Amino acid sequence: MAVPDLADSRSSRAATDALLGLLKEGRWHPAAIARFLGLAVDRSVRQAARRPQALAQTTAQHALLFIPARGRPGRRWVAASWALTALHLGLLEERIRLSPADVLTLIRGNLPATALGPGRWSGALVIASDLADGRLARHQDTVSAFGEHADSLADAAFWTWLVLRNEPSRTVRAAAIAAWAAPAVTVTGIAIIRGRIPELPRPALIRPAAAMQGIVALRQLLRSRRPPDGIPYSATAR
Structure with missing residues (x-):
């Protein structure tokens, strides 16, 4: 071989x-x-x-996020985010540092580790930041494979965490996880079988996930009763 x-x-x-x-x-x-x-x-x-500059940037950013992280789970989340980021810096290709859009994306991906994560407005905040980092990357001409992958992973991590922790409806939880997991499983499966990364229509894959984000964010915003801190709805809903 x-x-x-x-x-x-x-x-x-x-x-x-x-x-x-x-x-x-x-x-x-x-x-x-x-x-x-x-x-x-x-x-x-x-x-x-x-890419020592990019590595120093992501290390400093995650160190700042590590300080206010919510307990041991939050610190583990930030540590995992740093490792994943550091191991994917090659996706920056010819660039040697992170862009402001990349930094914003990484902050969004670590929101569950902070006190803002469980907040009523967190879903709306994530959607706004998702739109903002995309516009910023295009405006500054810093669109990269790193940014695209980080964006997808940040969204999947946050929304999966949110629905498992706060969403009382089993139907909504199942639909949301399926919408985010199905594209990833499909692309990964095709890549492994074919032995190369497939060319797939990205907008068609992310449309169900984007719709579910809006639904989950709206339900989160309108929900007045919240479970005790640290206890997911799945443990309290009947």
């Missing part, structure tokens, strides 16, 4: 396709999966080392 050339000059998409091809060639056996993960982490670490 040939090991693909993952030179630092290779684009993130090309490197990912090469790794997926290696995984497919190995017929997804445990040894092939282990090699895939090892090579992916190795490249991610080398890519982060090539």
